[in-house]
Amino acid sequence: MSVPISQMWSVASYVIKQKLKGRKKYPLVLMLEPLLRCNLACAGCGKIQYPGHILKKEMSVEEALAAVDECDTPIVSIPGGEPLLHPQMPEIVAGMVERKKYVYLCTNAILLKEKIDQGWFLPSKYLTFSVHLDGDQEAHDFSVCRQGTYEKAEEAIRYAVEQGFRVTCNTTLFEHADVERTRSFFDRVMSIGVEGVMLSPGYGYSKAPDQSNFLNREKTFELFRGLFAQAKKNWKFNQSPLFVEFLMGKRHLECTPWGNPCYTLFGWQRPCYLLQEGYTETFQQLLDETEWDKYGRASGNPKCQNCMVHCGYEPTAVDATFGTWSGFWGTVKATFLGVNSERGKNIVLPPVTEFNETSAEDPTLETTERKLLEEVDFRGDALITFKDGTTDQGYLFNVTESQLEYFSIKQNQPQKSDRSEVEKVEKTGRDYADGQSWESWLRKHKQNKELESVSSYSLP
Ligand code: SF4
Ligand code: SF4
Known part of the structure; x- marks a missing residue:
């Protein structure tokens, strides 16, 4: 090493x-x-x-x-x-x-x-x-x-x-x-x-x-x-x-x-x-x-x-x-x-436990809670409507039991709000991690000639 x-x-x-x-x-x-x-x-x-x-x-x-x-x-x-x-x-x-x-x-x-x-x-x-x-x-x-x-x-x-x-x-x-x-x-x-x-x-x-x-x-x-x-x-x-x-x-x-x-x-x-x-x-x-x-x-x-x-x-x-x-x-x-793969026995993987997770798909979740969980996983902005009728738009990155945190498009510092003050959350604009399948990604780069000389890999 x-x-x-x-x-x-x-x-x-x-x-x-x-x-x-x-x-x-x-x-x-x-x-x-x-x-x-x-x-x-x-x-x-x-x-x-x-x-x-x-x-x-x-x-x-x-x-x-x-x-x-x-x-x-x-x-x-x-x-x-x-x-x-x-x-x-x-x-x-x-x-x-x-x-x-x-x-x-x-x-x-x-x-x-x-x-x-x-x-x-x-x-x-x-x-x-x-x-x-x-x-x-x-x-x-x-x-x-x-x-x-x-x-x-x-x-x-x-x-x-x-x-x-x-x-x-x-x-x-x-x-x-x-x-x-x-x-x-x-x-x-x-x-x-x-x-x-x-x-x-x-x-x-x-x-x-x-x-x-x-x-x-x-x-x-x-x-x-x-x-x-x-x-x-x-x-x-x-x-x-x-x-x-x-x-x-x-x-x-x-x-x-x-x-x-x-x-x-x-x-x-x-x-x-x-x-x-x-x-x-x-x-x-x-x-x-x-x-x-x-x-x-x-x-x-x-x-x-x-x-x-x-x-x-x-x-x-x-x-x-x-x-x-x-x-x-x-x-x-x-x-x-030295490390050498020809030495030593190959392991047998131990069993794993069964896993239960509360996810955005959980049907028992209240609508706002589900929206919040979906939003945190969404790589785009959200429109947040508060119970007092005001709104803000930004990137929602954290949801805890009592609060949500987001970067507003209007302000530089992260914002915190009580969850009890939130009326609804709606996705706005595009998901930056979606709509880019590998095929379209590769085609785009091929078209841009960025991969022109890469010969061993072909389009699917
Ligand atoms: S995803 Fe993170 S928590 Fe899970 S095994 Fe990898 S490093 Fe560990
Ligand atoms: S170099 Fe590639 S892998 Fe590293 S951060 Fe940039 S895009 Fe991601």
């Missing part, structure tokens, strides 16, 4: 301290989303489908650093959206580095060279650019739906490495990933100075345009066993060996959804980086008020059954490394011998 000793020590001492304090639930990596807009529109992305007034919003430096202080994890990851579109990203990163946080700035690298040249960042052991690369040129350009993106990202990686920055790759794999080409991709990125690759199977976002290419558990096992059969010694991965064993189906882990908490424009996201089931104002509220047993594979929650994403399982792997002898021994063995 590829992480420097000082970072490993920082994480190890942090985890040991949490254990000595007897903290059962502790965060490991803060996922900070300071904006949601992006300069790409990838087919598997479930993050960017919002009305324009939400995409224009940017978290302030003060708010971002307050979340860092509140959560106080040794590592902060900055996904998005595209963080390099945030004009105050230099101040946000500098504030984190000053606090000695190990920062992973996740970027598609389209603007990376330009921002380095503008002096946005200085090389530091605390700062790593985690560049989005979903495989080789053909696979990546297909995944991000724009030709030429791989070339640009590779050029930016070389440049950043030359300038003395730490660079890793953030690689999400989908059903169309080819084992041999992905293994060659590992060779390639190692040769250009990437410190390590962080691999993850794509999460099946219900809002993503391409719903047909997400991997289920069995297919994930098969893919990762192929990738790590006789894995080369010089391949470096920016993740725990136990997590890689989990991806190969050699070790069973359960999700730790509070391990990589997400702070976004709407607050602390419940329960994890992938699902959006409400927001809290403080991190402590997130820990105390979330019904954690409703999440993870063992809960039976259908949204978690095929999820094997690092934000849920890497914290479990790290906790097992420092909290159990078998985990510690497994990590030592894999560190010295």
Whole structure:
């Protein structure tokens, strides 16, 4: 694995301290989303489908650093959206580095060279650019739906490495990933100075345009066993060996959804980086008020059954490394011998419990309540009519027992209203996550000639 000793020590001492304090639930990596807009529109992305007034919003430096202080994890990851579109990203990163946080700035690298040249960042052991690369040129350009993106990202990686920055790759794999080409991709990125690759199977976002290419558990096992059969010694991965064993189906882990908490424009996201089931104002509220047993594979929650994403399982792997002898021994063995899918037995998945959920379809719900739940899941604006006859329009992002929260199109700050004051809620305008089937999405990009030279993938 590829992480420097000082970072490993920082994480190890942090985890040991949490254990000595007897903290059962502790965060490991803060996922900070300071904006949601992006300069790409990838087919598997479930993050960017919002009305324009939400995409224009940017978290302030003060708010971002307050979340860092509140959560106080040794590592902060900055996904998005595209963080390099945030004009105050230099101040946000500098504030984190000053606090000695190990920062992973996740970027598609389209603007990376330009921002380095503008002096946005200085090389530091605390700062790593985690560049989005979903495989080789053909696979990546297909995944991000724009030709030429791989070339640009590779050029930016070389440049950043030359300038003395730490660079890793953030690689999400989908059903169309080819084992041999992905293994060659590992060779390639190692040769250009990437410190390590962080691999993850794509999460099946219900809002993503391409719903047909997400991997289920069995297919994930098969893919990762192929990738790590006789894995080369010089391949470096920016993740725990136990997590890689989990991806190969050699070790069973359960999700730790509070391990990589997400702070976004709407607050602390419940329960994890992938699902959006409400927001809290403080991190402590997130820990105390979330019904954690409703999440993870063992809960039976259908949204978690095929999820094997690092934000849920890497914290479990790290906790097992420092909290159990078998985990510690497994990590030592894999560190010295390397990860190899030909070693160890394949696991048999344990059974899951039956899951019951109150959903927007529940026929017993009152009309307003059902509308509110539907609205929270809707990626468009709503018209809210209050009992005093006034109205407001905006993006409704949170509904609690007593309140609803929304970003009004008229005001910059989030608004709160008592639910008892609401007469009705109606969807207005378009759902930004709908009406874009994968076929029409792909056709549009083909027509725009953005995928002209992508030859291995054809229209359905
Ligand atoms: S996956 Fe990343 S690069 Fe692609 S659209 Fe989403 S935020 Fe942008
Ligand atoms: S299994 Fe995945 S989707 Fe479910 S809570 Fe964990 S990280 Fe979130």
